[in-house]
Amino acid sequence: MTNYSTQLTTLNIATRQSPLALWQAEHIKARLEQLYPDLQVNLVTMVTKGDKILDTPLAKIGGKGLFVKELEQALFDKRADIAVHSLKDVPMQLPKGLTLGAYCQRAAPTDAFVSNQYASLEALPKGAVLGTSSLRRQCQIKAYRPDLQIQSLRGNVGTRLSKLDAGEYDAIILATSGLQRMGLDERIRSELDVYISLPAVGQGALAIECRAGDEAVLSLLAPLNDDPSRICLIAERALNKHLQGGCQVPIAAYATLDEQKIELWLRGRVGSEDGQTLLKAERTIVLTGTQVEQEAQAERIGIEVAEDLLNQGADKILAAIYAAKQ
Structure with a gap:
């Protein structure tokens, strides 16, 4: 007996073909099949523009939104019913007609230090070469270790690790969650403290993205929502949206929720690429009322932290970065 209102017999998931993207899609497929044994779930794989252009930093070719556009087109064309994304790759403004139908429970939000020679960021010698594709990581690490050489690193997780193993870098920084999902926990030498590198939004x-108004699909996705994660992620995305930030700019935001006190703590940062300037702001709020009211409060705190950063000059830093991309 299925427990969703409109009888769906099949569900198609749009996904990139990278190993991590496939893991994520398979993970959601397995959860849906467990919830709805009568539902046939299929993967619709595709290669995005972001997967094809590997010799240019993301910031110069349009940011991480390049990883989702083809998947969104599959939703519009009804070749797929949902698309599974790493939320940090999803632009702040979704195309009209699409919505985020589920925020799944968050895994580790931290950045991972990966090296074959050194145990931590602190252990790297002066002048060591550190690889990352992220301006957010670059500006924060340069602020902490201005003596390091930071070089661009593109490609999927396996490609990046291969470049490290080939000796092109002394160390690289990757998302902890991606390595753990790929079963590569042993490659993590240490996790960067959020004091040093605040995570990406x-x-x-x-x-999980789907067509807005597709009530059958939205109903089916409802059990995959994790309310504490959703509250935190709404706050982070509100901050980024108010800063008019894309996915590939030096903006960091990290929210945590004390579920006993129902207290939300949001920290935000904006930095210059050279690490010379690193602006910081934070707020806490005790959430009250219904879930909808709490989500509105989370959005409001995101805007307040963004306003604090703007008052410190974040708009000038971001304008200079956007101008450099022209």
Whole structure:
């Protein structure tokens, strides 16, 4: 007996073909099949523009939104019913007609230090070469270790690890959650403290995109929502949206929820690429009322932290970065 209102017999999931994206899609497929044994779930695999252009930093070719556009087109064309994303890759403004139908329980949000020679960021010698594709990581690590050489690193998880193993870098920084999902925990030498490298908006969380108004699909996805994660992620995305930030700019935001006190703590940062300037702001709020009211409060705190950063000059830092991309 199925427990969703409109009888769906099949559900198609749009996914990139990278190993991590396939793991994420398979993970959601397995959860849906467990919830709805009568439902046939299929993967619709595709290669995105972000997967094809590997020789240019993301910031110069349009940011991480390049990883989702083809998947969104599959939703519009009805070749797929849902798309599974790493939330940190999802632009703040969704195309009209699409919505995030589920925020799944967040995994580790931290950045992982990976090296074959050194145990931690602190252990790297002066002048060591550190690889990352993220301006957010770059600006925060440069602020902490200005003596390091930070070089661009693109490709899927396996490609990046291969470049490290080939000796192109002394160390690289990857998302902890991605390595753990791929069963590569042993490659993590240490996790960066959020004091050093505050995570990206949505890092560690999976989100499921679908057509707005598709009540059958939205009903089916409802059990995959994790309310505490959702509250935190709404706050982080509200901050980024108010800063008019894309996915590939030096903006960091990390929210945590004390479920006993129902207290939300949001920290935000904006930094210059050279690490010379690193702006910080934070707020806490005790959430009250219904879930809808709490989500509105989470959105409001995101805007307040963004306003604090703007008052410190975040708009000038971001404008300079956007101008450099032209």
